[in-house]
Amino acid sequence: MALSDFQRQKYQNELPDWSMVDDKKIEREFKFKNFKEALAFVNQVGGIAEGMNHHPNIYLHGWNKVKLTLTTFATGGLSSNDFLEAKKINELFSADFKPVSK
Numbered sequence: 421m422a423l424s425d426f427q428r429q430k431y432q433n434e435l436p437d438w439s440m441v442d443d444k445k446i447e448r449e450f451k452f453k454n455f456k457e458a459l460a461f462v463n464q465v466g467g468i469a470e471g472m473n474h475h476p477n478i479y480l481h482g483w484n485k486v487k488l489t490l491t492t493f494a495t496g497g498l499s500s501n502d503f504l505e506a507k508k509i510n511e512l513f514s515a516d517f518k519p520v521s522k
């Protein structure tokens with residue numbers, strides 16, 4: 421079941437680095453110091469996704485940028501899994517990668 425407006429906003433407030441798009445998906449762009457680091461991040465995100473059986477759209481571009489988009493196709497919108505996965509991805513990024521200014 422897709423989240424209500426209230427639930428979406430509550431979860432969104434906990435993830436200020438992620439943008440809500442059309443109330444149906446959330447996305448965030450990450451920037452890395454080089455291609456190798458960006459690719460390593462993508463592979464680790466893949467591990468999180470496999471573990472949750474919840475797979476984001478992943479766009480690796482500009483040699484050092486990764487844009488992730490999360491939505492739940494089964495509900496036609498956002499579910500709690502999208503926000504839980506975004507939180508895990510944030511934790512991965514904070515723990516294993518040094519942020520690079522945009």
